[in-house]
Amino acid sequence: MFWKMVFGALGRQRGKHIGIALTVALGVSLATAMLGVMFDVGDKVNQELKSYGANLNIVPRGGSMAGDKYEFEEGGKEGLANLIPEAELYKIKMIFWAYNIVDFAPYLEVQVMPAGAQGAPAGLPGRPAQGGHAHTADHPMHAGNGNHAGHGDHAGGIPNGEGALEAPAQGRGAPGGITLIGTWFRKELKLPTGEEVETGMIPLKSWWKLNGEPGDDSDANGVLVGRDVADRLKLSPGDAFPVITPKGERLELKVRGVFSSGGEEDSQVFSPMALAQNAAGLPGMVGRVEASALTTPENELSRRAARNPDSLSQLEKDTWYCTAYISSIAYQIEEALPGVRVKPVMRVAESEGPILEKTQLMMVLLTALTLLSSALAISNLVTANIMERSVEIGLMKALGASNFSVALLILCEMLLVGALGGVLGYLAGLGLARLIGLSVFGEAVVVPGEVLPLSALMVLIVVFAGSIPALRSILRLRPTEVLHGR
Amino acid sequence: MTNLMEIEHVSMIYGPLKALSDISLSIPKGQWLAIMGPSGSGKTTLMNIMGCLDTQSEGELTLDGMVLGKLGPEGLTAIRREAIGLIFQQFHLVGYLTALENVMVAQYYHSMVDESEALEALDRVGLAERADHLPSQLSGGEQQRVCIARALINHPKLILADEPTGNLDEANERMVMDILHKLHQAGSTIVVVTHAPEVAEHADRVIVLEHGRLISDTLTKGNGQGEGNAKAVGKAVDADKPEVEEDPSIQEAAPA
Ligand SMILES: Nc1ncnc2c1ncn2[C@@H]1O[C@H](COP(=O)(O)OP(=O)(O)OP(=O)(O)O)[C@@H](O)[C@H]1O
Ligand SMILES: [Mg+2]
Numbered sequence: 001m002f003w004k005m006v007f008g009a010l011g012r013q014r015g016k017h018i019g020i021a022l023t024v025a026l027g028v029s030l031a032t033a034m035l036g037v038m039f040d041v042g043d044k045v046n047q048e049l050k051s052y053g054a055n056l057n058i059v060p061r062g063g064s065m066a067g068d069k070y071e072f073e074e075g076g077k078e079g080l081a082n083l084i085p086e087a088e089l090y091k092i093k094m095i096f097w098a099y100n101i102v103d104f105a106p107y108l109e110v111q112v113m114p115a116g117a118q119g120a121p122a123g124l125p126g127r128p129a130q131g132g133h134a135h136t137a138d139h140p141m142h143a144g145n146g147n148h149a150g151h152g153d154h155a156g157g158i159p160n161g162e163g164a165l166e167a168p169a170q171g172r173g174a175p176g177g178i179t180l181i182g183t184w185f186r187k188e189l190k191l192p193t194g195e196e197v198e199t200g201m202i203p204l205k206s207w208w209k210l211n212g213e214p215g216d217d218s219d220a221n222g223v224l225v226g227r228d229v230a231d232r233l234k235l236s237p238g239d240a241f242p243v244i245t246p247k248g249e250r251l252e253l254k255v256r257g258v259f260s261s262g263g264e265e266d267s268q269v270f271s272p273m274a275l276a277q278n279a280a281g282l283p284g285m286v287g288r289v290e291a292s293a294l295t296t297p298e299n300e301l302s303r304r305a306a307r308n309p310d311s312l313s314q315l316e317k318d319t320w321y322c323t324a325y326i327s328s329i330a331y332q333i334e335e336a337l338p339g340v341r342v343k344p345v346m347r348v349a350e351s352e353g354p355i356l357e358k359t360q361l362m363m364v365l366l367t368a369l370t371l372l373s374s375a376l377a378i379s380n381l382v383t384a385n386i387m388e389r390s391v392e393i394g395l396m397k398a399l400g401a402s403n404f405s406v407a408l409l410i411l412c413e414m415l416l417v418g419a420l421g422g423v424l425g426y427l428a429g430l431g432l433a434r435l436i437g438l439s440v441f442g443e444a445v446v447v448p449g450e451v452l453p454l455s456a457l458m459v460l461i462v463v464f465a466g467s468i469p470a471l472r473s474i475l476r477l478r479p480t481e482v483l484h485g486r
Numbered sequence: 487m488t489n490l491m492e493i494e495h496v497s498m499i500y501g502p503l504k505a506l507s508d509i510s511l512s513i514p515k516g517q518w519l520a521i522m523g524p525s526g527s528g529k530t531t532l533m534n535i536m537g538c539l540d541t542q543s544e545g546e547l548t549l550d551g552m553v554l555g556k557l558g559p560e561g562l563t564a565i566r567r568e569a570i571g572l573i574f575q576q577f578h579l580v581g582y583l584t585a586l587e588n589v590m591v592a593q594y595y596h597s598m599v600d601e602s603e604a605l606e607a608l609d610r611v612g613l614a615e616r617a618d619h620l621p622s623q624l625s626g627g628e629q630q631r632v633c634i635a636r637a638l639i640n641h642p643k644l645i646l647a648d649e650p651t652g653n654l655d656e657a658n659e660r661m662v663m664d665i666l667h668k669l670h671q672a673g674s675t676i677v678v679v680t681h682a683p684e685v686a687e688h689a690d691r692v693i694v695l696e697h698g699r700l701i702s703d704t705l706t707k708g709n710g711q712g713e714g715n716a717k718a719v720g721k722a723v724d725a726d727k728p729e730v731e732e733d734p735s736i737q738e739a740a741p742a
Contacts, residue, residue, distance in 0.1 A: 001587070001594040008582035395578045398539060399636075400567020401595045402560065480539045483574055484530055484648065 006412050013385060017417045020381045024421025025428060027374025027462055031367045032429025032455045036447030037436050038363035056330060057343045058092075058104075058289035060084055083108075083285035086273065088337055090189055092291060093197055095332040100324045104291035105201040108182040108273065110280040112243040114233055115250055178229060178243065179268045182276020182286075185215030185224075201270065204292055205261065212237030212257030217272050223253045227260035228267040241269075245279040289340075291333070295326040302327050306344075371462055378466030382414060386470040393474055394482035407471050414463050422459035426452065488551075490515045490643060490675050491536065496545030498531050498698070505531045506542070507698045513644075518666070518676045520686035523695035529679045530648055532695065536677060537570050537646045538562040550643055567596050571637030575649035577629040579621040585632045586617035589639050596640040607635040611665055627658025634665055638674070645669065648679045663688055 010017055060082045084106070092104055184200035191197065202214055215224045225235050235241055241253040253271070260266055277283050296302075302325035305312055309331065312320060320328050330342035386393065396406055430447050437445030491513040498506035506528045513519055521529050534540035535547060538554060541562070547554040549569060557565065566572075579588045589604040608614050611631035613624075621629055630650060637645055647666070651659040667688065670676055678689060686692050687706065694702040 001590055001599045004583065004587060005580075005591070005594075008580070008587075012582035391578065392580055395580065396591070396595065397563070398537075398566065398572055399592050399595050400563055402563055405595065478539075480534045483539075483576075483578060484534075 002409070002412075005409060006416065009389070009409075009413055010416065013388070016381065016385050016388075017413075020378060020385070020414070021417045021421035021424065023374055023377045023381060024418045024459060024462060025425035027370055027377075028422050028425025028455055028458055029428035029432055030370045031458050032426050032447065032451055033432035033436055034363050034367045034370065035451045035454055036429065036433035037440075037445050038360050038367075039448050039451065040433075040437070040445040055295065055326060055345050056104075056291040056293055056333070057345055058084070058291060058333060058337070058340050059343065060288070061339050061341050083282060083287060084289065084337065084340060086277075086284050086286050089286070089289065090191055091336040092289070092333055093189065093191055093199075094193075095329070095336050096321070097293070097324050097329050097332060100294040100329060102292045102294060103199050103204040104289055105183050105199065105204045106273065106286035106289045108276045108280060108282065108285065108287045110180050110182070110246060110276050112178050112180045112245055112251070112269075112279065113176060114178060115242040115244050180223070180243065180276055180279065181268055181270050182273040182280075183215075183270050184273055185217050185270075187217050204290060205265075208259045208261045208265075210257050210259045212255070215256060215270060215272065219256065219272055221251065221253050221271075221275065222256040223269050223271040223275075224257045224259050225255050226266040226268050226270075227258060229269055230255070230258040247279075247281060249279070251275070251279060293326065293329050294324060295329065296324045299325075301325075305331075371458055375462045375465040378462060379469045382410075382467050382470040383473065386410065386473060390477060391482045394477055394479040397477065398479035398483060403475050406474055410470065410474060411464075411467060414467050415460075418459045418463035422455060425459075426455045429455070488515065489513060490517075490550055492546075492548040493536070494546045494548075496532075496535060496542045496547060498528070498535065498540075499543040505698050506535075506695075508545070509695075509698075509700050510545075511693065511700065511703075513675060513677070515643075515675055516670075516673050517691060518670045518689045519678070520689035520692045521677065521679045521695065522681070522683075522686050522692055523701075525681075527695040528698040529695055531698075533646055533648050533677065533679050536644070537572055538565045539572075568640070569643040571640070571642035571645040573630070573633050573637050573645065573647035573650045575652040577621070577626070577633050577653070579629055579632055579636075581621055584618050584620055585613060585624065585628075585635075588621070588632055589636045592636045592639050604635075604639060607639045608632070610638075610668075611635045612661070625658070627654050627661060630654060630658065630662055631665065634662065638669060643675060645674055645676045647676070649681070650678060651680070651682065651685055659685070 062082045086106060089104070089106055092098075092101055095101070186198060186200040186202045189197050189199055200217070210224070212224075213222075216222055223241065225241070230236065233241075235255050235258065237255055237257050239255045241255050243251050243253055245251055253269075253275075273286065274283075277285060301312075301316060301320055302323070305317075305320045305325070306327040309317065309320075321331070322328075326344045330344055333342045334340060393406055393410075396409075397403075429451075433445045433447045437443055489512040491511075493509055493511040493513075496506060496509045497504060509532060521532065523529050531540070535542050538549075539562075541555070549565065552565070554562065554565065579585075580591060583591065585608060586601070586604055589607055590599045590601065593599045593604060605614060605617060608617050611634050613628060613631055613635065616624060616628060621632070624632065630653075634650075637647075645666075650666075651662055654662060663685065666676055666678070676689075678685065680686050689706060692702075692704050692706055693700055
């Protein structure tokens, strides 16, 4: 009987109930889409943020702290210990979180002198002693050995990150001297698994403005020249760019493009890796690697792990290892490449967490507002519906129906209508999330499964909240007011 | 034979208006009572109080020994459910339920639905073959008969009908009155509010209200004609005294 009454009422006021269902659907679809985007937005925003810089700096283990001294003492031969073999780099894409490594690019620096119109490479010997103050003081051998040794040894140096501070000193240390950096512009990397991945500097530095052609890894002498270098030497794409290597060889470089990065790199020149390796006399070696990784925002566990991984219990360690924290990714790269230190560039990594949290908070607020407004709209519709049926409700009360049983009847109706609207809304929300993802991030947002129970909960809340005013008026309704048509 | 309902000094006050003033009345079991009076005299108001749809401002009401004033709203709802059958002038059927289902709604709120019993009730008002029709497919008289079937499905102690024939033509009115007669013969206590003397004349007893006061109370002994009304008009305004005196005689008349 109860269900006969429920379905009878639903059928009778089909139009009104469809209106209510559509309102629920609208609210739930917006909320579902927003929750879906919110859950998925972590990766997406991370991906966006990666364009503001690599967040992992991979350097040789000896190369960062005591490295300088070591290099100078051992000279160019055993300096290999402070390099990373280029052939090993594929292992970065073989770690547990390989798919989270979006891009990486190796670098090898070598100091060259432009062999410009002034004729002879200006002031080869002695000159660097004037500018390289700090270095000269630290390493007495530097001055004696002259230009070649001093800068050649810096093949493993770091132009940005911590090392960035030193770079300007180097660049200007030898007036006219230029830092040539070998890299992968855009390299097809074949993994032992048979997979091919594309990685390199061009995708990593997606925000650089490039004038001319992008670099080509197979190019024998084509280079990308930083804005400042190009200005100083009046170079533009297509120009010949002869330089003298530390070994005294003359290289006929060709300017493929001029880029501006807004950073240190503007006073540097980037070449294919092989070219820099030959110039530095370090075949098959790279000085350091920058990698960009999708990471999970740091939390208490990851911070504890970063401080001391041994302080974790086995379970915590497993959890940490199997979560894409920047520290666990760094740890895994160190496992894969035993000779390296991986340093998270914390400034970028730390800013990602709060930005995400703020974005997600905003999404939650918007979702709440959406739900509130649809609850208000629904309460209007439900109240109007109840007003229209006041005689029927008064009659039921006159026949002895308790407030509770009338309220139950109405709530059941609304829940059924809400369920219909909720299903429609959920499906529409999935589509909407896709659309939002495509238009905002350029790829579809995948709404995770946990949104479904949340959506169901939202339907319940919206329907209950929306029915409250109507239920109150049902409780207040006196049969005598409606039955005698006064 | 005891009184089914005792009304003692009941008043109903709406702001400045006294819709009922100091009404006292006893209704014996099995009596058929008609309430008459001009429009606005308080007939519906009195009916609502008797039917536990409203609570009086002053005075006390007893139904079958229960003091109604002591019951809260839920208690009154329970009384309505258990003891009272209501029939309205405007029929008031649930539009999306069939005749049979409308009768079953009353069963549902009372206790258990019993389709065969509901069908039997429809049969008693001559509508068994229209059980599956929606109210919109029934004539006014048929709808009112469905209402009567619904009112008596739970075997109420008291049947209250407010202008049950007010919206009906003569033929349908006669059919409804026949049904009420059968109920009366079966021992039901019936209170009918009406403007029409030809409806009132079916009753055992006629009371007349005016400006919320009981101005006449006449026993018509089942078939009394116009005399009931004529007597009533002649009655004094302080009618509660004679009414109390008449009660014993009514008790004798009622079982007949
Ligand atoms: N809820 C209310 N609020 C205020 N006044 C009311 C209310 N209900 C009834 N009244 C007033 O009480 C008086 C009696 O009304 P009631 O409906 O009982 O008259 P009635 O005898 O049934 O009239 P009718 O024959 O027209 O149905 C009227 O003056 C009416 O306006
Ligand atoms: Mg009335």
